[in-house]
Amino acid sequence: MTSSPLKAAPSLDTDRGALSELSQETFALTRRLFLQLARRPSTLVAGVLQPLIWLTLFGALFAKAPEGLLPGGISYGRFLGAGVIVFTAFSGALNAGLPVMFDREFGFLNRLLVAPLRSRSSIVLASVLYITVISLLQSLAIMATAAALGYGWPGGAGLLLVLVTLLLLVFAVTALSLGLAFALPGHIELIAVIFVANLPLLFASTALAPLAFMPNWMEWLASLNPLTFAIEPIRAAYRGPLDLSEVLLEAPYGDITGFGCLAVLVVLTAGLFLLIRPLLNRKLT
C-alpha cells in the first residue's frame, strides 16, 4: 500500500458555478440510467415488441373490415397505427418511476442525498431525460414498422407534430409515474398501478376504434382520456395536409381542434408537474 499522504481536500472550496455543477450531476445520473439500459436492454426490447404485436395482430384482426367503415375511408391498419404509437410512448413513460422506486427501496437514493447536489431536481431531471429518449426511440421503431407494413409515414410538418405530441404525453405521464414512485410504499404497489392503468386507458381511448363506434358513456370516457388527445393529432398528421385548426375530435361535450388537443396536453403536463412538486420537495429534502 502506498504511504504518500492523501491529497488535501480539493472539493471544500471548489465552487464552479451553478450551471456547470447542475449539468455535471444531471449528466452523471443520466449516464447511470443508460449504462443500466445498455447492460439490461430487455425492457427496451419488450417495450418495442409488445406494440409491434398489437400492430400486427390487431391490424390483421380487422383487415377485412368493410371499406368506408372508418372515417376518411382508411384501412384499419392505418387507423390503428396512431393508437399504437401513442400507446408505446405512454407505456414506456409509465415505467419512469420504477428506477426511482428501486433506488428508494434499496437505499441508493440515500447515497445520492448525502452528496452536495446543487439541486435535487437533477435526480428527477435525469429520469425525465432518460425516459424521453427511450419512449421516443420505441415510438420511432413502431413508426418505422408501420411504414414498412404500408400504413404510411407522416411527412415534414406532420413528423414534427407527431414528435411534439409524443413529447408532451411523455412528460405528463413521466410526471405522474415519478409522483407515484414517491407516493407509493414500494415497487409492488407501483407495478400494480401501472398494470391496472395500462390496458383500460388504451381501450377507453380512440386508439382501437373511433368515437362513433362507442356507446354514449364510453364516448364520454374516451373524450376525457388524455391518450385520445395525443392520438387524434398524430392520426391527423398521418392523414395528410396538416391543419391544426381542423376539428379532430367530435366529443359529446363539443368539438376539439388540433390546437385544442395540444392545449389539453400542455395543461395536463404543467398541472401534473405542479401537483407532484410539493411531494418531491418533501421526499428529497
Add this chain to the structure above:
Amino acid sequence: MALIELRQLNKAYGDVSALAGLDLDVPEACFYGLLGPNGAGKTTALRILATLLAPDSGQVQIDGVDALKDPRSVRRRLGYVAQEVAIDKILTGRELLQLQGDLFHLPRRLRDEQIDDLIDRLAMNEWVDRRCGTYSGGMRRRLDLAAGLLHRPKLLVLDEPTVGLDIESRAAIWELLRELVRDGTGILLSSHYLEEVEALADRMAIIDAGRVIAEGTPEGLKQRLGGDRVTLRIREFSDAAEAERVSALLQPLEGVQQVVVNRAQGFSLNLVIDGDPVVETMRRCLDAEGLPVFALAQSRPSLDDVYLQATGRTLMDAELAVAGQRDVKQERRQSMR
C-alpha cells in the same frame, strides 16, 4: 474548535425514543469511537450527522457549520459510509466511483486521479472493473469506503464499517483509516465491537438508550474503573446454592471489592479485586474449605467492564435484549425516502 458538536439531540420514531439528549464533542483529526449495543441510537446519530435525518430537537455543528441550516456545506465536508451498503449491481465499481465524483462536482481529471489513488490504496485493482453485483461483502465495503473518501472529506463517518468482513478487507480498511487520521482527517466510527473501538479509537463515547454514558480515551475509561477482573469457576457446572456459598465465603476477604454470581454462564463468579496477592488469598480460602477450582481467569478491566459499570449489564446481554425487539421492516421504512 471541535469538528463535531452535538447538543441535546432528541429523536423519536413514533413513541420509540432513539436519541434522548445526546451530547458529543469530537476534536479535529481525531479517531473517535462510538460504542454501544445495537439499538442504542448510533445509526440514528450518524444519519443526522450525514444530513439524511433531521432531529426532533437539538443542535448539530460540523466544522463550524450548522448542519440543520446549511446541509449542503456539511455534505461537502463529510464522507458517510452507511451500514447497509447500497450499490448499483449493474455498474462496475469504477463507474460507481465516477458517479460519486460527479455528484461531488470534482473536475474530471481530479476525479479520475482520486479514483486511481483510492483503487491503489484499497487494493481494488483486480476487480474494480467488474460489475458490483459480483462483489463479496468485503469488496463492497472497500468500494463504499473509497466512494466516501473521493472528495477527501474533512470528516469521515463510518457506521459499523467492518461487520462481517474477511480479514484481508478488514486489514486494508483499518490501515487506510489510521493513515487518514495521521493526515488530519477526523473519523467518527460506530461499532458494537469492543475490539474494533479499542484497536482504532483515540477517544470514545459509550452510548446507551440514546445518550452518552461514558466518555474519554479507552485507557482512561478503563483506568477510572480500577481493580482487576476475575472469573472463577468452582466446577464446570456449579449449581446456584454452591455459587452463593462461595460468594458468601469470598466476599469478606480483604481486597475483594465485589462478587457477582453470573447465572448466564453456569453460575460462575465475577469478582473485582485489588491486585495479584488477593488471588492467592482466595485460593487458600477455597482450599481450606475443600473446594476445587475448575478455572480462574484474571484480567485488567476491559471496555465491556466500563459498559457493565455504567449500565449494569454487559454489552452482550444488551445486544441479546434488543435482538428480539428490533423491527427490521420498521427500520427500513424509516431510512426510505
